[in-house]
Amino acid sequence: MGIVVHRSNRLELLAEQLSELVRTPLADAFARECIVVQGPGMERWLSAFLSKRLGVWANPHFPFPRALLELFLEHVNGPLPEGTPRFDGPHLVWLIAEHLPALLHQPAFARVRSYLDGDHHGERLLDLSQKLADCFDQYAIYRPELVLRWENGADDHFQAKLYRSLAGVVTPLARRMMAFESALRSGFELGEGLPERITLFGISTLPPAFVNMLSRIGEQREVHMFLLAPSAEYWGDLDRAASARHDLHGFLASVGKISREFTDLIGEQELDDHFEAPTPTTMLRALQADMVELRARGKRGDVERALPIPERDDSLRVHVCHSLVRELEVLRDQLRMRLERDKTLEPRDVIVFTPDIERYAPAIEAVFAQADARDAKHIPFRIADRRALRASEISEAFFALLELLESRFALSDVLDFLHRACVRGRFQIAETELDRVQRWLVGAGARWAIDAQHRESFE
Numbered sequence: 001m002g003i004v005v006h007r008s009n010r011l012e013l014l015a016e017q018l019s020e021l022v023r024t025p026l027a028d029a030f031a032r033e034c035i036v037v038q039g040p041g042m043e044r045w046l047s048a049f050l051s052k053r054l055g056v057w058a059n060p061h062f063p064f065p066r067a068l069l070e071l072f073l074e075h076v077n078g079p080l081p082e083g084t085p086r087f088d089g090p091h092l093v094w095l096i097a098e099h100l101p102a103l104l105h106q107p108a109f110a111r112v113r114s115y116l117d118g119d120h121h122g123e124r125l126l127d128l129s130q131k132l133a134d135c136f137d138q139y140a141i142y143r144p145e146l147v148l149r150w151e152n153g154a155d156d157h158f159q160a161k162l163y164r165s166l167a168g169v170v171t172p173l174a175r176r177m178m179a180f181e182s183a184l185r186s187g188f189e190l191g192e193g194l195p196e197r198i199t200l201f202g203i204s205t206l207p208p209a210f211v212n213m214l215s216r217i218g219e220q221r222e223v224h225m226f227l228l229a230p231s232a233e234y235w236g237d238l239d240r241a242a243s244a245r246h247d248l249h250g251f252l253a254s255v256g257k258i259s260r261e262f263t264d265l266i267g268e269q270e271l272d273d274h275f276e277a278p279t280p281t282t283m284l285r286a287l288q289a290d291m292v293e294l295r296a297r298g299k300r301g302d303v304e305r306a307l308p309i310p311e312r313d314d315s316l317r318v319h320v321c322h323s324l325v326r327e328l329e330v331l332r333d334q335l336r337m338r339l340e341r342d343k344t345l346e347p348r349d350v351i352v353f354t355p356d357i358e359r360y361a362p363a364i365e366a367v368f369a370q371a372d373a374r375d376a377k378h379i380p381f382r383i384a385d386r387r388a389l390r391a392s393e394i395s396e397a398f399f400a401l402l403e404l405l406e407s408r409f410a411l412s413d414v415l416d417f418l419h420r421a422c423v424r425g426r427f428q429i430a431e432t433e434l435d436r437v438q439r440w441l442v443g444a445g446a447r448w449a450i451d452a453q454h455r456e457s458f459e
């Protein structure tokens with residue numbers, strides 16, 4: 001009952017355990033295997049792994065955590081009335097922009113009123129609405145008790161008052177989650193139309209409210225969570241003081257806070273561990289082995305400090321680069337070197353992580369698409385986990401055009417827009433002609449603005 005948590009320090013071991021789990025067929029032969037993931041990248045990797053391991057891998061369902069939550073909420077509480085907007089970020093932006101101006105006369109909104117003063121085109125209102133929508137969405141997930149108090153009349157600051165105004169036209173998520181909890185506690189039985197078995201794979205953290213919901217669902221459904229963990233040992237007591245230490249404990253304490261808190265959150269669930277400490281033959285393997293066993297090496301460590309690691313070991317490297325593009329050029333050269341050196345290594349075996357894929361994506365295209373696909377130096381690549389609006393070259397150009405229309409029309413911005421392949425193709429401008437276009441514009445004295453009237457709008 002509840003959640004079965006499968007833990008390992010290696011993603012491949014977790015995927016092996018998942019492949020064994022899904023070998024057990026569902027009661028309904030046509031039911032889809034429900035595997036909750038954090039992003040499209042994990043979905044693709046896991047699908048490829050299971051296809052290779054099982055031979056046939058068909059009809060899976062890979063929802064995100066929020067989508068699974070909504071599925072169960074609507075099943076238990078009933079669907080939202082037709083036309084009622086959902087209480088989430090994208091819908092809240094426009095609701096807030098609609099409701100906020102009518103509340104500005106109240107004393108609690110004095111600072112907001114001052115901020116929006118002179119906002120003739122509504123740009124500040126939209127920007128503020130976006131930030132407030134993100135806050136309210138996070139409050140509902142991580143602080144449901146706070147917004148429930150607001151809904152019941154607690155606090156008189158502007159956020160609480162605005163939230164109560166919104167709660168009059170939408171059904172807040174916190175209220176729906178509370179109703180779900182109450183229904184299942186009272187014996188509500190989950191019927192047909194819901195997944196027979198729910199698996200969460202590779203998710204690094206979840207809000208406590210989501211974990212509570214999954215625990216309730218686990219009383220009537222099979223729920224498994226496959227979780228990457230650095231160590232089989234308990235490391236929840238590594239506090240802030242440990243983060244100042246220059247050893248493995250300090251490393252885990254400083255960068256593993258989210259994982260540590262999530263481990264504590266699910267600590268009471270049934271555990272199924274599959275940890276594997278590698279033989280410390282390289283620097284990276286030594287670090288991985290020490291992490292699994294929670295062993296800190298130092299001058300007075302419990303094992304000898306010197307390890308039989310090759311003198312020119314390069315399993316763990318740090319590169320310092322002066323720009324984003326240079327980072328990617330170094331990455332490309334390092335990948336080429338490793339692919340040439342190790343003939344068993346293939347591009348599909350490589351995954352590259354970055355903290356902000358939207359920022360890196362255009363440069364990735366520019367750097368890795370330089371070599372022709374038929375060239376031996378070409379490294380095939382795919383960019384995963386991009387926002388849907390930015391995943392298409394056409395849609396990305398469209399949103400870039402919207403940003404350009406709101407700008408001063410700086411010459412550099414217009415030229416950047418012309419460099420897009422889809423824009424050049426539409427107006428039949430060859431790439432070799434762009435330098436001539438730039439010379440013409442600079443020679444004509446163009447710097448910014450469309451015309452005199454446009455320039456006057458910026459005073």
